[in-house]
Amino acid sequence: MLSEFIMKERILTGIKPTGIPHIGNYFGAIKPAIDMSKNENYDCLYFIADYHALNIIKNKEDFEKYTYIIAATWLACGLDPNKVIFYKQSDLPEVFELNWILSNVTAKGLLNRAHAYKACVEKNLETGNDPDYGINMGLYNYPVLMAADILLMNSNKVPVGQDQKQHLEIARDIAIAFNNIYGKCFVLPQDLISETLGTLPGLDGRKMSKSYGNTITLFDDENTLKKQINRIVTDSKMPGEPKDTNCTLFQIYSLFASDEQKAEMKEKFENGIGWGEAKKQTFELINSYISPMREKYNYYMSNTQLIDQILQDGAKKARAIASDTLERVRKLIGKK
Numbered sequence: 001m002l003s004e005f006i007m008k009e010r011i012l013t014g015i016k017p018t019g020i021p022h023i024g025n026y027f028g029a030i031k032p033a034i035d036m037s038k039n040e041n042y043d044c045l046y047f048i049a050d051y052h053a054l055n056i057i058k059n060k061e062d063f064e065k066y067t068y069i070i071a072a073t074w075l076a077c078g079l080d081p082n083k084v085i086f087y088k089q090s091d092l093p094e095v096f097e098l099n100w101i102l103s104n105v106t107a108k109g110l111l112n113r114a115h116a117y118k119a120c121v122e123k124n125l126e127t128g129n130d131p132d133y134g135i136n137m138g139l140y141n142y143p144v145l146m147a148a149d150i151l152l153m154n155s156n157k158v159p160v161g162q163d164q165k166q167h168l169e170i171a172r173d174i175a176i177a178f179n180n181i182y183g184k185c186f187v188l189p190q191d192l193i194s195e196t197l198g199t200l201p202g203l204d205g206r207k208m209s210k211s212y213g214n215t216i217t218l219f220d221d222e223n224t225l226k227k228q229i230n231r232i233v234t235d236s237k238m239p240g241e242p243k244d245t246n247c248t249l250f251q252i253y254s255l256f257a258s259d260e261q262k263a264e265m266k267e268k269f270e271n272g273i274g275w276g277e278a279k280k281q282t283f284e285l286i287n288s289y290i291s292p293m294r295e296k297y298n299y300y301m302s303n304t305q306l307i308d309q310i311l312q313d314g315a316k317k318a319r320a321i322a323s324d325t326l327e328r329v330r331k332l333i334g335k336k
């Protein structure tokens with residue numbers, strides 16, 4: 001019976017649907033989150049932060065498309081909707097009510113210091129523009145909406161990339177401000193920073209990132225995968241010359257390889273495998289890893305009604321938690 005009293009840790013993360021997932025996202029965020037969901041000590045909630053994406057996506061076809069792409073990707077990578085509460089942010093009206101309530105305990109100065117906003121202001125100043133040129137309130141309030149996502153679900157741990165660390169600090173500050181004014185209500189969430197994220201090299205050796213155009217996309221067709229792998233930058237050593245394994249190609253190969261496969265490839269490098277051949281073998285390894293997932297991905301993308309159903313079921317479960325928190329919040333602020 002004691003076990004019933006041991007609270008599971010609640011893990012929550014949001015994925016902004018603004019791009020095509022690549023293998024950096026897979027190893028840095030998707031795979032670790034799915035692995036975590038298989039651990040019985042955790043209670044996981046993963047959601048698609050579609051209203052956060054509104055800040056970037058201003059076209060209705062893309063808005064829907066990217067939500068499906070993200071949902072299909074996570075499902076194809078093995079997310080089990082029976083184990084994880086998997087939902088879409090915009091299906092929870094509670095998030096937006098809490099967002100407003102939290103705005104009223106959030107110091108404006110706190111948001112002035114948020115990196116994303118500050119970076120835009122600084123760029124404007126550099127280019128001689130008005131400091132707030134091109135900046136809308138969605139960007140400014142972004143951290144409050146994120147705090148609402150997190151605090152509403154009583155999340156303890158929030159897996160995010162390094163770039164989101166400050167948003168977690170802001171969420172904690174907002175929780176503390178609310179708790180101080182109205183009495184203890186919110187759990188203070190901690191970030192869980194993924195170590196691999198940010199260190200995966202892209203095709204040109206810099207960090208793999210959509211903004212550098214150096215990604216290996218997860219679920220494009222085989223030909224695209226082949227082309228992307230062929231673009232990996234190498235030195236100009238000829239076949240027969242020993243190669244250094246401290247290079248992008250070997251690092252990317254290693255992500256998908258077993259220890260044994262890695263050792264074998266290392267030997268081939270020492271024995272002077274040609275870059276063309278090494279790339280061919282890298283393609284084969286990655287493709288065999290990705291193929292079964294790609295099939296699932298394509299299946300979901302051509303049956304989006306299945307995605308709708310899964311996300312609706314997830315939203316129902318999420319709303320049960322959300323409405324409970326919101327009810328407590330409403331009582332504390334004095335709403336009848």
Ligand code: TRP
Nearest residue numbers: 013014015016049052146149158
């Ligand atoms: N801001 C996050 C990102 O850009 C996405 C996000 C929205 C999120 N709400 C969240 C992440 C809540 C963790 C928790 O990646």
